[in-house]
Amino acid sequence: MPEFRQNRITGEWVIIASERASRPEDFHRDVSKPKPPTHNPACPFCPGNERMTPTEIIADRPPDTAPDSEGWNVRVVPNKYPALDPSSEVDWFEEANLFNGIAGFGVHDVFIDTPRHDLTIATMSRRAVEKLFFVYRARYNQLEKNEKILMINIFRNYGVKAGASLEHPHSQVLATPIIPTRTQIRLNVAKEYYDIHKRCIVCDTIEATLKAKERVVLETERFIVFEPFASQSPFETWVAPKRHCASFGETLDAEIVELAQIMRDILHRIYVGLGDPDYNYFIQANPARTKHRDKYHWFVQIMPRVVPSVGFELSSGIYICTSKPEDTARFLRSISSPR
Ligand SMILES: [Zn+2]
Ligand SMILES: [Zn+2]
Numbered sequence: 143m144p145e146f147r148q149n150r151i152t153g154e155w156v157i158i159a160s161e162r163a164s165r166p167e168d169f170h171r172d173v174s175k176p177k178p179p180t181h182n183p184a185c186p187f188c189p190g191n192e193r194m195t196p197t198e199i200i201a202d203r204p205p206d207t208a209p210d211s212e213g214w215n216v217r218v219v220p221n222k223y224p225a226l227d228p229s230s231e232v233d234w235f236e237e238a239n240l241f242n243g244i245a246g247f248g249v250h251d252v253f254i255d256t257p258r259h260d261l262t263i264a265t266m267s268r269r270a271v272e273k274l275f276f277v278y279r280a281r282y283n284q285l286e287k288n289e290k291i292l293m294i295n296i297f298r299n300y301g302v303k304a305g306a307s308l309e310h311p312h313s314q315v316l317a318t319p320i321i322p323t324r325t326q327i328r329l330n331v332a333k334e335y336y337d338i339h340k341r342c343i344v345c346d347t348i349e350a351t352l353k354a355k356e357r358v359v360l361e362t363e364r365f366i367v368f369e370p371f372a373s374q375s376p377f378e379t380w381v382a383p384k385r386h387c388a389s390f391g392e393t394l395d396a397e398i399v400e401l402a403q404i405m406r407d408i409l410h411r412i413y414v415g416l417g418d419p420d421y422n423y424f425i426q427a428n429p430a431r432t433k434h435r436d437k438y439h440w441f442v443q444i445m446p447r448v449v450p451s452v453g454f455e456l457s458s459g460i461y462i463c464t465s466k467p468e469d470t471a472r473f474l475r476s477i478s479s480p481r
Contacts, residue, residue, distance in 0.1 A: 145157070146158075151328060151347060155372070156373065158466055158467075162464050166469050167415075169376055171419060174418070185310050187310035188310060189214075196220040198218065202215040216256070216277045218251050218253050218281050220249075226246055228250075233247075249288075250316050251315050252313070255274050259310050263298075274402070278425070282315075292320060293318050293427070297423065299422050301420025325426075335437075342438075344386075344441060345386050359411070359471050362400055365383055367380070368380055368471065371467060374445070374461035378445055380441050381408065381441060383397055383440070407479045411474045412444070412474070419448050421445060422444075423445070424443055425440065425442050
């Protein structure tokens with residue numbers, strides 16, 4: 143029987159279409175992607191081409207190397223074609239009570255994840271992924287000091303289907319003076335849940351998911367990786383810290399190390415099990431300088447692009463998921479961790 147399921151954290155409904163369900167292994171891509179070169183002389187993100195990007199904001203690089211020179215491990219640079227303008231003021235406007243907005247303020251940076259042109263999180267070394275996640279946190283904390291910013295969205299688009307326009311491994315941050323609509327719904331749900339139960343909805347979901355076991359993919363001392371009960375699409379995967387923590391910026395060093403390891407592990411399983419699919423991941427953070435510290439809990443959402451979205455999903459916001467999260471979790475558990 144097909145089932146409607148609701149994701150209590152996001153408030154969103156999905157249809158788990160078990161009648162049309164595919165076996166997890168059926169989502170494996172048969173066509174292999176062309177293997178990129180380790181270094182591409184024309185790539186603006188490859189070492190040696192540092193002058194092709196705007197001036198670097200922060201980097202993980204040895205102390206004896208100068209900014210915008212070679213030798214770095216991770217670089218953060220402003221997006222050359224930003225969606226938003228960091229120099230603008232936050233100017234609200236409104237016309238006829240109908241047309242309102244804010245003149246273009248915001249920050250749009252690129253993380254160059256690694257100097258190697260041909261790698262991705264699944265194939266990078268454990269140490270290299272750690273460095274990237276430490277830089278995510280460092281940039282998050284820098285941006286949080288800017289009072290004009292309300293929300294810091296860190297995300298990674300991998301592959302053409304996920305919206306990546308450059309091949310070189312990179313992530314992005316978009317810091318906005320508004321709270322995105324989906325985030326606002328998630329925050330409202332968390333507040334309502336807290337008001338009734340005096341508990342964090344993410345902490346309770348983690349506890350219940352661990353108890354039920356069937357949707358858990360991986361568990362470590364500090365993190366859980368699971369397929370949400372109401373997955374929007376096959377292999378949607380969440381990575382959450384077990385310690386209640388409202389702000390990604392307050393993640394402890396030991397947690398960043400473990401988060402990097404576990405992200406590499408789950409993305410490696412997806413890479414092997416599904417044949418290197420395109421994907422997006424985003425850090426579902428909470429508003430900058432959040433005051434509701436007991437109610438909100440950050441996590442990472444991974445969305446492999448194994449099926450296209452269709453009109454019904456765009457019109458209704460209800461996603462039809464053609465696999466059962468219990469089955470995809472079992473499949474991902476059966477794949478071994480990277481070395
Ligand atoms: Zn490159
Ligand atoms: Zn919590």
